[in-house]
Amino acid sequence: MTTPWLDVIGIGEAGLEGLSAEARAKLRAAKVVMGGERFPELPPEISARRLPWPSPFAAMVAAIRAERGRRLVLLVTGDPLWYSVGARLLRAIPGEEIRFHPQLSAFQFAAARMRWSLADVETLSIHRRPAETAIRYFAPGARLLLLAEGAETPPTVARLLTERGYGPSRLTVLGALGGAAETRIDGIAESWSAPCPDFLTLAVECRAEDGATLEAGASSDAALAGLAPAPAPARAAALAALWPRRGAALWAIGPGAGAIAIDWMRAARDAEAATTGPDDLPEIAARLGAPRLRRVGSVTAAREAFPRPAAVFLGAPDDATLEDCLRALPPQGRLLAEARDAAAARRLVAMQARRGGALERITTSRPAPGGGWAETPAIVHWRLIR
Numbered sequence: 001m002t003t004p005w006l007d008v009i010g011i012g013e014a015g016l017e018g019l020s021a022e023a024r025a026k027l028r029a030a031k032v033v034m035g036g037e038r039f040p041e042l043p044p045e046i047s048a049r050r051l052p053w054p055s056p057f058a059a060m061v062a063a064i065r066a067e068r069g070r071r072l073v074l075l076v077t078g079d080p081l082w083y084s085v086g087a088r089l090l091r092a093i094p095g096e097e098i099r100f101h102p103q104l105s106a107f108q109f110a111a112a113r114m115r116w117s118l119a120d121v122e123t124l125s126i127h128r129r130p131a132e133t134a135i136r137y138f139a140p141g142a143r144l145l146l147l148a149e150g151a152e153t154p155p156t157v158a159r160l161l162t163e164r165g166y167g168p169s170r171l172t173v174l175g176a177l178g179g180a181a182e183t184r185i186d187g188i189a190e191s192w193s194a195p196c197p198d199f200l201t202l203a204v205e206c207r208a209e210d211g212a213t214l215e216a217g218a219s220s221d222a223a224l225a226g227l228a229p230a231p232a233p234a235r236a237a238a239l240a241a242l243w244p245r246r247g248a249a250l251w252a253i254g255p256g257a258g259a260i261a262i263d264w265m266r267a268a269r270d271a272e273a274a275t276t277g278p279d280d281l282p283e284i285a286a287r288l289g290a291p292r293l294r295r296v297g298s299v300t301a302a303r304e305a306f307p308r309p310a311a312v313f314l315g316a317p318d319d320a321t322l323e324d325c326l327r328a329l330p331p332q333g334r335l336l337a338e339a340r341d342a343a344a345a346r347r348l349v350a351m352q353a354r355r356g357g358a359l360e361r362i363t364t365s366r367p368a369p370g371g372g373w374a375e376t377p378a379i380v381h382w383r384l385i386r
Contacts, residue, residue: 002096006064007073008080008089010103011039013179023101032067034060035075048073057085061092068097079105083125083147109177110145110201113184121145131156134204135289136266138166138213144204151196157204158192165212172203219263219288227277227284229259230338231364234379241336241383242311244268249306251325252276253299254315256338258284261313265290274305299324309333316344322351329386339380348382357384 007026012018019027027033028046036053054060064072079102080086086100111118122137125147134157137144146157154173161169167190175183175197185194189204221229229235238260242250244267251274252261258277262285265271274294275281285293296302299321302309311334312325322337329335335357339345352359360381368374 002094004097004099005069005071006089006093006098007071007101008086008098009073009075009101010078010080010084010105011075012078012103013176013182016043018103018178020101026099026101027073029071030073031070032072033075034063034072038077039075057088060085061089064089064093077106078103082107083123083127104178106147106174106177106201107145110174110203113174113177114143114145114172114203116143116145116203126153126157130286130291131160132286132289132291135160135164135287137289138164138206140206140208140212142204142206144202144206146202146204148200148202149198151198151200153200154194154196154202155192157202158187158189161189161204161206165209166206167209168207170205170207173197174201174203175199177201219259219266223288224259224262224284226280227258227262228256230256230340230379231376233364234338234362234381235259235263237360237362237381238313238336238338239263239267241381242313242334244271245310246270247272248310249273249308250275250311250313251299251302251306251309251328252313253302253321253325254313254317254338255340256315257313258295261285261293262288262290264311264313265293272306274302274309303328311335314338316340316347317351318347319351326355326386331386333386335382335384335386337382337384339382340377345380348380352382352384355384357382 009023030048032051033042033048034051034053054063076084078084080100082105107123111121121143123145126133127147127149131153134146154171158171169189171187171189171192173185173196183197187194221232244264246268247270249272250261250264253276257275258281261273261275264273266289274296277295281295294305296305308330309328312329314325314337316339317337337348339348362379364376365373
């Protein structure tokens with residue numbers, strides 16, 4: 001069995017005094033200690049060589065690998081495996097070579113200060129990520145804990161809430177949690193004006209006004225205007241077939257792809273998508289809480305973004321595009337092809353005859369201005385599990 005040589009130690013506001021006995025022993029025995037400028041100076045009895053935290057992350061991994069076998073300690077903030085470097089390290093270094101020493105996380109401290117059950121709260125990081133990432137979690141009564149860096153984050157989140165009808169939401173900015181200099185600032189989103197610390201945890205208790213944006217599942221057709229979306233019931237059926245799930249990547253290519261990609265990213269936490277679409281697609285996606293959507297121009301570009309997608313949506317595909325996408329899907333990967341006209345529908349029927357899978361014809365009826373019902377053009381779906 002491989003002996004761990006890399007100890008990743010979480011540190012809180014209490015500094016080295018807050019470490020467990022085991023973590024302190026590993027720090028004293030270390031030959032090399034790597035950490036950022038925020039971390040405390042090492043006491044004289046620790047003779048390890050001190051290395052700064054390189055940037056970008058690839059440089060840090062290279063620096064860590066260069067010290068393999070030398071009893072290296074990496075100092076990080078809080079819990080290394082909760083919105084910290086732990087998960088990325090495990091993708092670069094075998095897990096049996098690493099030992100983790102967690103500290104109480106900012107989420108745990110924040111939940112305690114707010115008297116919220118952590119199991120019933122949405123926790124996410126908008127540190128070095130667009131604040132719009134939080135939009136998909138806005139809902140009446142929802143409680144959010146957001147890790148953030150930068151005093152501009154609370155007013156940005158307050159604006160996003162207010163613009164969507166959540167102006168009465170309560171915001172609490174918590175700084176230096178667990179330390180002697182801990183701070184707390186309370187306020188209301190629609191009137192937020194307080195100065196904030198640079199490193200903070202933001203607690204949000206969502207309160208909706210009449211007319212607030214309330215969307216679950218497929219986005220409204222109006223919100224997706226300009227993306228040529230299929231009617232919401234057809235998009236909901238497409239999402240059900242594609243099966244969005246946490247961290248999964250989607251390729252969406254062809255007519256209607258942008259709308260499906262946005263709904264995919266809104267439907268599952270950390271879901272990702274590479275999609276074709278108009279120039280303003282990223283702006284529309286950000287407004288709807290999918291700011292990390294990737295707009296691409298072709299299947300080739302989608303492959304560069306996500307070489308092995310979990311699912312593929314194809315609008316009116318030809319045979320060459322279909323074969324290209326099927327080769328990229330892993331076993332159990334899902335494909336949903338859509339046709340909105342007779343010629344494209346005939347192609348899907350032929351593809352299903354060769355490949356199997358299931359065909360569905362979807363129509364939507366809506367009240368007509370003069371009474372009765374008006375039926376939208378039929379949409380054909382072909383769904384296949386590889």
